[in-house]
Amino acid sequence: MSLPRAExxxxxxxxxxxxxxxxxxxxxxxxxxxxxxxxRRHVLAYCRQYEAGQSxxxxxxxxxxxxxxxxxxLVEVLCKVGTRTKVTELMRAPHLIANHRLRxxxxxxxxxxxxxxxxxxxxxxxxxLDYERELQLRLRALAIPFEDEAMLRARxxxxxxxxxxxxxxxxxxxxGKHHVVNWIDSKALYxxxxxxxxxxxxxxxxxxxxxxxxxxxxxxxFCPGVQELLSLQECHVVVIDDFPPPVEKLVLLNGxxxxxx
Numbered sequence: 366m367s368l369p370r371a372e373x374x375x376x377x378x379x380x381x382x383x384x385x386x387x388x389x390x391x392x393x394x395x396x397x398x399x400x401x402x403x404x405r406r407h408v409l410a411y412c413r414q415y416e417a418g419q420s421x422x423x424x425x426x427x428x429x430x431x432x433x434x435x436x437x438x439l440v441e442v443l444c445k446v447g448t449r450t451k452v453t454e455l456m457r458a459p460h461l462i463a464n465h466r467l468r469x470x471x472x473x474x475x476x477x478x479x480x481x482x483x484x485x486x487x488x489x490x491x492x493x494l495d496y497e498r499e500l501q502l503r504l505r506a507l508a509i510p511f512e513d514e515a516m517l518r519a520r521x522x523x524x525x526x527x528x529x530x531x532x533x534x535x536x537x538x539x540x541g542k543h544h545v546v547n548w549i550d551s552k553a554l555y556x557x558x559x560x561x562x563x564x565x566x567x568x569x570x571x572x573x574x575x576x577x578x579x580x581x582x583x584x585x586x587f588c589p590g591v592q593e594l595l596s597l598q599e600c601h602v603v604v605i606d607d608f609p610p611p612v613e614k615l616v617l618l619n620g621x622x623x624x625x626x
Contacts, residue, residue, distance in 0.1 A: 383585045546603060549582060
């Protein structure tokens with residue numbers, strides 16, 4: 366895989382491993398989305414290669430395609446599975462695959478795929494939850510009142526941010542500009558401009574429409590292009606890479622001043 370494009374790169378050369386891995390994964394996801402349709406159209410050819418003796422992992426490596434996802438395609442065809450729900454069941458419980466060779470190779474693909482396998486999905490979700498809990502711990506340490514997602518959904522509110530502040534909070538972004546925010550969303554990833562514009566911004570725009578201006582924490586940092594995009598649009602969203610942000614004080618808009626931890 367090539368180096369990150371200029372608009373994806375952090376301003377500082379002191380980049381964390383988490384940030385680099387996040388950039389790599391986002392680029393891999395974009396690649397998979399771009400080529401999956403073509404591979405699905407050629408799946409019968411891949412089945413013939415498999416039946417001729419090539420392993421699924423070998424075929425995936427030659428195609429530069431995740432072995433788990435290729436195994437899903439082959440299982441759907443070779444097991445004559447009628448629905449994607451049934452394919453998912455077999456991939457989650459490959460011991461149910463009757464053919465011994467196919468079962469063994471599917472299990473191998475699951476084991477070696479560190480990006481798209483069920484295990485990789487569980488790790489990703491776990492990291493995301495860890496950072497959501499960290500955000501909540503830091504808010505409590507500052508005595509900032511808030512409602513979390515579970516509390517908001519219990520009140521019948523769908524599509525909620527990770528935290529809705531009970532009292533608006535004044536924060537300062539990396540450019541020194543002051544913002545008033547009503548909610549905070551935690552992102553355990555590095556914010557590239559493409560990911561922010563294509564995935565994060567549509568999501569948080571719904572939060573703005575419902576709850577007013579808010580804040581996104583990219584725990585692994587974000588590229589300058591994200592800040593440039595925000596400066597060009599009236600997004601009513603501020604992005605930071607840590608919480609509390611790097612200012613001496615935070616201010617609750619009921620007049621209380623909160624000292625930085």
